[in-house]
Structures are given as structure tokens and as C-alpha cells.
Amino acid sequence: MxxxxxxxxxxxxxxLFGEFAGSALQQQKVKVGIGDEATRADYMRLVESIRxxxxxxxxxxxxxxxxxxxxxxxxxxx
Amino acid sequence: MPELVQEPxxxxxxxxxxxxxxxxxxxxxxxxxxxxxxxxxxxSLKSSLTYYIMYMQALQEGRRSIYLTLEQSRPxxxxxxxxxxxxxxxxxxxxxxxxxxxxxxxxxxxPKGDTNWLNAILGQAAxxxxxxxxxxxxxxxxxxLYSLHEFQxxxxxxxxxxxxxxxxxVTVFLVSEMFDPTKDIFARYEVEDFLADGVLHLKVDRNNxxxxxxxxxxxxxETRHSRDYFPLIVDASGxxxxxx
Numbered sequence: 001m002x003x004x005x006x007x008x009x010x011x012x013x014x015x016l017f018g019e020f021a022g023s024a025l026q027q028q029k030v031k032v033g034i035g036d037e038a039t040r041a042d043y044m045r046l047v048e049s050i051r052x053x054x055x056x057x058x059x060x061x062x063x064x065x066x067x068x069x070x071x072x073x074x075x076x077x078x
Numbered sequence: 079m080p081e082l083v084q085e086p087x088x089x090x091x092x093x094x095x096x097x098x099x100x101x102x103x104x105x106x107x108x109x110x111x112x113x114x115x116x117x118x119x120x121x122s123l124k125s126s127l128t129y130y131i132m133y134m135q136a137l138q139e140g141r142r143s144i145y146l147t148l149e150q151s152r153p154x155x156x157x158x159x160x161x162x163x164x165x166x167x168x169x170x171x172x173x174x175x176x177x178x179x180x181x182x183x184x185x186x187x188x189p190k191g192d193t194n195w196l197n198a199i200l201g202q203a204a205x206x207x208x209x210x211x212x213x214x215x216x217x218x219x220x221x222x223l224y225s226l227h228e229f230q231x232x233x234x235x236x237x238x239x240x241x242x243x244x245x246x247x248v249t250v251f252l253v254s255e256m257f258d259p260t261k262d263i264f265a266r267y268e269v270e271d272f273l274a275d276g277v278l279h280l281k282v283d284r285n286n287x288x289x290x291x292x293x294x295x296x297x298x299x300e301t302r303h304s305r306d307y308f309p310l311i312v313d314a315s316g317x318x319x320x321x322x
Contacts, residue, residue: 015209018202020180023189057179059152061170065210 005043005077012069013050016058024053040078047071093141093214093249096134097127097293097310098318104295104303108276110213112299113243113250115220115271117264118280120255122291123312125155126162127280128216128251129172130317133164135214136171143172143214144206146199148222152176163314173210175202186226195227196235200242212248219253220265232267240273264296275299281307293319 006025013021028049034042047070054063092107101107108114118124125147132143147155152174156166166174187193203215217223229235243250252274254265264271264279271277277296282289294307308319 011205012209015202015206016175017180018177018205019188019190019193019198020184023184024180027183057152057176058173059167061167062173062210065170069209 005073008073008077009047009050009070012066012073013054016054016062016066025050028053040074043074043078044071047074093131093135094139095131096138096316097130098316099308099321100293100295100317100319103306103308103319103321104298104301108249108298109300110249111244111247112275113240113252113273114276114278114298115252115254115264115274116278116280117254117256117271117296119257119259119282122280122282123310124253124255124280125150125218126159126312127278127293127317128218128253129155129159129166129174130162130164131251132172132214132216133166133169134316136169140171141214142210142212143216144203144212145172145174145216145218146177146202147174147218148177148181148226149219151178162312163316173206173212175206181226193226195223196239196242199223200239200246203243203246203248207246207248214249214251215243215246216251217253219255220270221255224266233269236267236269236273240270271297276301279307280310 010021010025013024017024028046032046032049034046047067050070051063051067054066091110092105093110094101094107116124116128129145132145135141136143155174159166166172199217206212254270256263264277276298279294279296281292281294283292291310292307293310295303306322308321311318311320
């Protein structure tokens with residue numbers, strides 16, 4: 001499940017992070033401390049962290065859009 | 079900050095610049111789907127003009143855009159825009175994507191160590207359009223892109239890059255820095271102006287201790303346009319050219 005959800009998250013991050021989407025996800029997973037056995041709560045913490053990064057790259061409004069999409073992905077996949 | 083003005087809609091096949099008196103000089107604006115170079119020497123307001131067009135398109139016509147900045151950070155660019163009366167936080171229709179921050183965080187070589195930056199930009203714009211929708215893309219700047227991409231055959235790679243931009247189905251503005259003060263070379267490889275559908279040239283005329291800005295439409299395909307250079311005025315009410 002982790003691989004599938006990670007792939008969907010990376011795809012959703014790609015508009016903002018382009019080629020760096022995969023690296024950005026891995027960096028945030030390390031930062032938040034998420035391993036292979038991640039729970040929904042872990043992923044919710046992860047998307048919060050990604051939101052902050054999105055805000056830095058594209059501002060709060062776009063970050064909020066990405067965040068909403070990521071939350072939907074996490075809810076559907078976990 | 080420019081305010082919403084009610085003006086009769088011109089051709090729907092054109093992207094208005096909303097630079098006062100300029101659209102009338104090119105049949106109402108830039109043909110939709112064009113790839114346009116915005117050229118000039120340092121300090122000629124290339125980035126500001128490009129963002130202004132996107133901002134006004136959002137404000138007046140509700141078009142979504144992305145502005146990809148490769149060198150200037152988002153906060154720095156936002157502060158600059160504030161000085162000319164534009165507030166990037168006021169609209170979610172124009173997204174400024176700060177790739178300079180990503181470069182600083184992850185390095186220029188990209189995750190695989192050999193990123194093809196021309197394809198990376200095309201891919202990112204395509205994925206943004208697919209997920210969030212956008213009709214205009216701005217890339218700032220070509221010089222920054224060239225510093226990242228390792229060309230084997232510039233002419234061939236740029237041909238495919240420009241064709242890739244056209245395939246996106248959006249109108250594209252490429253900010254291009256001019257370095258030689260003695261010649262009108264619009265971009266580094268001297269082929270970009272042939273590949274582009276349009277060229278807007280911002281010229282700084284320095285005389286007797288004064289600097290004056292001029293804007294010229296050097297090229298615009300599918301358009302009858304003036305070839306004059308017009309004085310450009312930038313103030314709190316926006317951008318304006320002074321017709322002869």
C-alpha cells in the first residue's frame with residue numbers, strides 16, 4: 001500500500017516540484033519519521049509537512065489546493 | 079494596483095497584454111497558443127511585464143497561469159512586484175512556482191544526477207495544466223535554463239523544446255536576457271527568435287544621464303503589427319505605451 005500511495009502523492013506533487021517530486025517526498029518522510037509501516041495518522045502528518053514545503057515553493061493558496069488533494073489521496077488509500 | 083476595467087472584449091483568439099495602447103498595435107493581442115520571447119537587457123522590466131500580462135489576464139479575464147522562476151526566489155520576486163503595485167497573494171489564478179528554492183534544496187543536477195531541464199520544464203508545465211488547469215505559462219529565464227541544461231546540439235534541442243511548448247496548448251512567455259549592448263541578439267543561441275511565434279523587445283535608452291524604456295513588437299506571427307518602438311510608462315495604474 002505504501003508504494004501505491006507514495007506514487008499517487010508524487011504524481012500530485014509533480015506540478016509544483018517537477019523532477020524533484022520524488023526527492024521532496026522522501027525528504028519529508030525522513031523529516032516526519034515515516035517508515036514502511038505507516039498509518040493514516042502518519043500520512044496525515046506527512047501531508048501537513050508537504051503543505052509547508054508547497055507554501056514555500058508556490059505560496060499558501062496553491063499549497064492549500066495541493067494539501068486538499070493529498071488529504072483525499074490519503075483518505076482513499078488508507 | 080490596476081483595477082478591474084470594463085472594456086469591450088476583443089478577439090477571443092487573442093491574449094490581451096492589457097498594456098494600455100499596446101494591444102491595438104497587434105490586432106487586439108497575442109494569438110492564443112503562441113510562444114513569445116520577452117527580451118531585453120538587465121533592468122528593462124522583462125519579468126515585470128511578463129507577470130503583469132499574466133496578472134491582468136487573471137484579473138480581467140479569469141485566465142489561470144503559472145510563472146516558473148528559476149533564479150529569483152518567490153519572496154524576492156513578490157517584493158519586487160509589490161513595488162509596481164502588484165500583489166501576487168491577491169489572486170490564486172497566477173501561481174509563482176519557485177524552482178530556485180528547489181534547486182537550492184535538492185541541487186541543480188536533479189534526482190537522477192543528469193536531469194534534462196528542457197524536458198523537466200515541459201513535463202512540469204504539462205502536469206500543472208493537467209491537475210490545476212492553466213492557459214498561460216511564463217518561464218523566467220532562458221539564461222537560467224541554459225545554465226542548467228547541458229546542450230549537445232542547441233539548435234536541435236531548442237527546436238524540440240519550442241515544439242514541446244506549442245504542444246502544451248497554452249500561451250507561453252519566455253523571459254530572455256540580452257547581453258550584447260551593441261547588437262539586437264534576442265537570445266543566446268540566436269535561433270530562439272526564429273523558433274518563437276512572437277518577440278517583444280524592451281529597450282533601455284540611456285541618454286544624458288536619463289534612462290527611458292521602449293517597447294517594440296519585433297515579431298508576431300499571424301498578426302499585422304506595428305514595428306515602432308513605443309515609450310513605455312510604468313506607474314501605479316499599470317503599464318502603458320505611448321503611441322506616436
